[in-house]
Amino acid sequence: MIARHTFSQEDIAGRLANIRRYEPVLDYYGQQLKVEAALLKAIVAVESSGNARAGAGRYSGAKGLMQITRQTWIATIKQYPDLRYRNTKLSEYLDRDKNDVWADASLNTLIGTLALILKARSLSRMTGLAISANDPKDAPMLLTAYNAGEYTVMKAFKRAQAAASSNPQMDFLERAHLQGAIQDVVTRFNLSWDTAAKFKEISQYASKVFSFLDVFRGTTSPTNNTASNNNTTSPQEEEPTPTPTPQATTQYYSVVSGDTGYGIARKLGISFSKLSAANPGVNWARLSLGQKLKVGEGQPPKETPVRPEPPKTPKIYRVQRGDSLGVLARKFNVSIAAIKALNKSQLQRWGRVEGFFVGAKIKIPQ
Known part of the structure; x- marks a missing residue:
């Protein structure tokens, strides 16, 4: 190892x-x-x-x-x-x-x-x-x-x-x-x-x-070093104490994409040691989508799977005098390549210079 x-x-x-x-x-x-x-x-x-x-x-x-x-x-x-x-x-x-x-x-x-x-x-x-x-x-x-x-x-x-x-x-x-x-x-x-x-x-x-x-x-606490040390405080004493919940019914959490043991514990507001103790035998390095994990008593928070933001609809912009590709890229904080890719039919070339006619309506990626 x-x-x-x-x-x-x-x-x-x-x-x-x-x-x-x-x-x-x-x-x-x-x-x-x-x-x-x-x-x-x-x-x-x-x-x-x-x-x-x-x-x-x-x-x-x-x-x-x-x-x-x-x-x-x-x-x-x-x-x-x-x-x-x-x-x-x-x-x-x-x-x-x-x-x-x-x-x-x-x-x-x-x-x-x-x-x-x-x-x-x-x-x-x-x-x-x-x-x-x-x-x-x-x-x-x-x-x-x-x-x-x-x-x-x-x-x-x-x-x-x-x-x-x-x-x-x-x-x-x-x-x-x-x-x-x-x-x-x-x-x-x-x-x-x-x-x-x-x-x-x-x-x-x-x-x-x-x-x-x-x-x-989720195999070690983020606040504890994985190497051996001289700290006499037990890991359990350093972890946050879970907030008690009034409901006594056992609840379950369904694993979603990207979940780790520690990440799930953080979502639920409990310590990983408690989550691990409630699920003996779970291989935390091999979680599967939809896998049910016992989270103890109380209602867990609503699952909110994290997904990347979907592509946004391009913004329409009317080209003004002085708007070169470089100026547009800096103005909207995007790359020149991205602007050109969305506006191939509008793009003009004057010798070695590329750009758009003044007044042209172009798409700007967001």
Whole structure:
């Protein structure tokens, strides 16, 4: 079992508070692309702490909610060029930095999730294993590949195999194998990395994600560290006391898309330990849609499944003098590509300049 990283309670609470606003879109793409939503949330917690504009101050490097590099962004879209996002093909968003399209949390999550799927496929080809984004035994390799690239993980895995490791899918993280693989990458690509420092960063990544994965799966309290500590207060004493309810009839909760044990407990206003105690034998990492969970005495709050906001009807705007594509994009806080996609029949070209006639009625995405 992979060790968990130590985070302070304040750090965990801050990251979770930031991520809550993006939970609908993370749940949505997890369901649509068949990747566990809890895994996506845990990656976001580690990569950007739930800040959709993380990396905005850098000209290059990883950016956005799932911290995607320009290289990964382009490579992923090239694999799914015709996939549509808000009625526009992904190929229209190939330039990550044009109008800061990377800062669109929903688009960033979509591409990040697709990248994770592609990395699983790539690792499968490189190692000969059937790597899945949803198989717990594959998670250490897949997460490390998301952070450091498939080539690095493959080299570390091969080194562990060559050393006759009985479990190379875990042992690839050992210093002898992973740091050796990092040195292979440095040599091949002529990089100036400090291999010891890079080893520390890469080797800890999976354990950091697993710490938050435990929280989102409901297997540990968000206010308690998953690592051992010297705190003498019991977990039960730290959890909020459930508010008593007057009705004595046993009630049940039906699992909806994106639910985790901890998330359900939070919806119902009870502690996860009480929810878990009322449902012995439930595998909280494998909840199924419609599954009935006992929530004790009292009437649970009305279920309100969280869904992404449906696409909005475009706004009609009459073009004014001075309204270039760039001006319109800034005025309405949308991308130039999105405006062009909705107004192909209206779009004019004067040499190398594109735009609209003054007075034309165009559609603006909302």
